[in-house]
Amino acid sequence: MNTAESKLVEYFAARGKLSPAKFPIGIGDDMAQVKLSGKSSALITTDILLDGVHFDSKKARPEQIGYKAMLCSLSDCAAMATVPIGAVVSVALPRDFGPGKLKKLHSGILKAAKQYDCDLIGGDMARWSGRLVVNVAMMSRPGRTKPVRRDTAKVDDIVCVTGALGGSIIRRHLGFQPRIKEALLIAKAGANAMIDISDGLSTDLNHICRMSKKGAVIEAEKIPISKDAKKSKNPLDSALNDGEDFELLFTIPKKKFESLKRRWCFKVKLTAVGKITRESLVKIKRPDGKTVKLIPGGYDHLRVNSKS
Amino acid sequence: MNTAESKLVEYFAARGKLSPAKFPIGIGDDMAQVKLSGKSSALITTDILLDGVHFDSKKARPEQIGYKAMLCSLSDCAAMATVPIGAVVSVALPRDFGPGKLKKLHSGILKAAKQYDCDLIGGDMARWSGRLVVNVAMMSRPGRTKPVRRDTAKVDDIVCVTGALGGSIIRRHLGFQPRIKEALLIAKAGANAMIDISDGLSTDLNHICRMSKKGAVIEAEKIPISKDAKKSKNPLDSALNDGEDFELLFTIPKKKFESLKRRWCFKVKLTAVGKITRESLVKIKRPDGKTVKLIPGGYDHLRVNSKS
Numbered sequence: 259m260n261t262a263e264s265k266l267v268e269y270f271a272a273r274g275k276l277s278p279a280k281f282p283i284g285i286g287d288d289m290a291q292v293k294l295s296g297k298s299s300a301l302i303t304t305d306i307l308l309d310g311v312h313f314d315s316k317k318a319r320p321e322q323i324g325y326k327a328m329l330c331s332l333s334d335c336a337a338m339a340t341v342p343i344g345a346v347v348s349v350a351l352p353r354d355f356g357p358g359k360l361k362k363l364h365s366g367i368l369k370a371a372k373q374y375d376c377d378l379i380g381g382d383m384a385r386w387s388g389r390l391v392v393n394v395a396m397m398s399r400p401g402r403t404k405p406v407r408r409d410t411a412k413v414d415d416i417v418c419v420t421g422a423l424g425g426s427i428i429r430r431h432l433g434f435q436p437r438i439k440e441a442l443l444i445a446k447a448g449a450n451a452m453i454d455i456s457d458g459l460s461t462d463l464n465h466i467c468r469m470s471k472k473g474a475v476i477e478a479e480k481i482p483i484s485k486d487a488k489k490s491k492n493p494l495d496s497a498l499n500d501g502e503d504f505e506l507l508f509t510i511p512k513k514k515f516e517s518l519k520r521r522w523c524f525k526v527k528l529t530a531v532g533k534i535t536r537e538s539l540v541k542i543k544r545p546d547g548k549t550v551k552l553i554p555g556g557y558d559h560l561r562v563n564s565k566s
Numbered sequence: 567m568n569t570a571e572s573k574l575v576e577y578f579a580a581r582g583k584l585s586p587a588k589f590p591i592g593i594g595d596d597m598a599q600v601k602l603s604g605k606s607s608a609l610i611t612t613d614i615l616l617d618g619v620h621f622d623s624k625k626a627r628p629e630q631i632g633y634k635a636m637l638c639s640l641s642d643c644a645a646m647a648t649v650p651i652g653a654v655v656s657v658a659l660p661r662d663f664g665p666g667k668l669k670k671l672h673s674g675i676l677k678a679a680k681q682y683d684c685d686l687i688g689g690d691m692a693r694w695s696g697r698l699v700v701n702v703a704m705m706s707r708p709g710r711t712k713p714v715r716r717d718t719a720k721v722d723d724i725v726c727v728t729g730a731l732g733g734s735i736i737r738r739h740l741g742f743q744p745r746i747k748e749a750l751l752i753a754k755a756g757a758n759a760m761i762d763i764s765d766g767l768s769t770d771l772n773h774i775c776r777m778s779k780k781g782a783v784i785e786a787e788k789i790p791i792s793k794d795a796k797k798s799k800n801p802l803d804s805a806l807n808d809g810e811d812f813e814l815l816f817t818i819p820k821k822k823f824e825s826l827k828r829r830w831c832f833k834v835k836l837t838a839v840g841k842i843t844r845e846s847l848v849k850i851k852r853p854d855g856k857t858v859k860l861i862p863g864g865y866d867h868l869r870v871n872s873k874s
Binding site: 391 | 577578584585600606608614672685687689690693695696699701
């Protein structure tokens with residue numbers, strides 16, 4: 259999400275005031291939360307994937323496209339530390355996208371549905387002269403904790419990420435792993451704020467800080483850089499700005515982070531990269547020791563997206 | 567939904583077997599129903615609207631497009647006799663669709679949200695070189711009755727419609743009225759099956775009958791034909807097949823229909839057009855007195871849509 263689009267989302271959020279009793283979490287987070295009867299609540303997200311933006315139908319197979327579409331929404335469920343329930347999928351089909359291709363797209367959706375225990379429960383389809391569009395709307399429910407929001411980072415929280423960042427476009431962006439189980443443990447350990455890194459660490463950390471009215475300092479040398487990013491011209495830049503990592507970025511008090519590390523039972527790495535600060539500025543300590551402003555740059559060739 | 571697409575939806579429903587305990591209503595109805603903790607449940611629907619198919623961005627203003635997108639999903643809530651809660655909206659934006667137009671689209675969404683007490687709670691947007699796409703995913707909750715399904719019509723039920731049919735493309739398709747309150751009363755009166763007429767009476771009656779494993783006979787002379795359809799070359803054909811009426815089509819035992827008529831307090835007309843039969847054939851008694859098969863023909867120039 260670039261600055262102009264960020265401002266638009268804020269405009270939308272301001273114009274459509276929501277009742278916090280009905281919607282404890284509204285526009286601006288990874289998912290909205292809806293209170294239902296009794297103590298029950300559900301969360302909902304929507305993600306639109308476009309040919310030529312989020313996938314390239316000339317390179318990606320229909321199964322991969324259906325699979326990725328589900329993964330993106332599953333990653334939103336993870337970002338809130340919630341448990342996926344079911345998805346409805348809309349597709350706009352180009353004229354030459356016949357029943358055979360559609361069945362393959364469907365099988366990619368079902369593969370993700372099975373892997374992450376999130377059923378496909380409905381959909382809509384329409385044919386047109388345009389390119390392929392896949393939209394997934396997904397419902398989830400809170401785990402054992404409240405959903406973890408973006409806007410609740412606290413001063414002195416440790417800033418952490420799962421996995422290694424950058425270079426997703428080379429391979430991972432079609433088959434990454436939404437960190438659902440990891441997120442549930444992170445929430446149980448007491449994380450204050452969380453987001454999935456869809457726009458790049460630099461942008462998504464700025465989201466957390468802006469919405470929490472805090473700042474952050476991260477250290478370049480601590481950022482876990484993926485193998486694919488290491489092959490690029492500027493690995494650090496790639497890790498900061500490529501986007502579509504779909505790893506978790508969260509903030510958590512130091513003691514709780516130590517306890518989380520002890521309980522961590524997943525293959526994926528957990529890395530502390532910095533700290534939340536009182537001063538509303540997001541900064542990075544560069545390898546040369548100089549601390550500079552970290553500009554949101556995760557606005558890449560692949561994704562011009564703006565989750566609201 | 568044409569026959570090929572209808573078969574695809576059946577293929578999808580068969581491949582993705584759902585647990586009825588978790589999902590009392592799954593693929594194939596207007597909305598899916600999700601059981602949550604306690605006695606609570608929510609319903610969800612998704613509708614994709616495409617430039618050149620469901621609206622023409624050269625003729626319709628952005629407000630009208632946003633408004634219509636919400637109305638379509640609201641009509642799904644009505645079709646199940648449920649109460650809308652909130653919507654998430656995804657948009658794919660053409661390069662020349664600037665912030666001004668987007669704000670107008672948003673104001674159309676908010677207008678419908680206010681009118682039908684269904685808040686906009688989240689969304690996603692992405693820019694691309696294609697045409698405008700608007701996808702609405704909407705959540706609702708059951709009213710005082712269970713949601714009314716498509717597949718539960720009973721032999722000897724009266725077949726009824728609200729409003730007048732046909733010619734929607736001339737004016738109504740951008741500003742119709744989802745029959746939410748009407749649907750709640752119809753459900754309370756004891757309707758057995760219901761659908762909203764999006765693909766035309768002929769097609770949607772065939773949906774109800776096929777899914778309920780029943781047949782029907784309707785009388786051409788009883789079908790309420792809209793003023794706009796009356797101006798067309800073949801008003802009856804228009805009323806049967808145009809689609810996008812977004813009126814309710816429901817089936818109800820005779821006695822309950824009589825009681826419903828007495829309690830009817832809405833401006834919109836209520837008309838009995840025929841009866842559900844045991845024999846799995848959908849027929850129409852023509853004005854010339856001859857009874858013939860009613861072929862699904864609501865597959866029009868405007869909408870090539872396939873709700874699943």
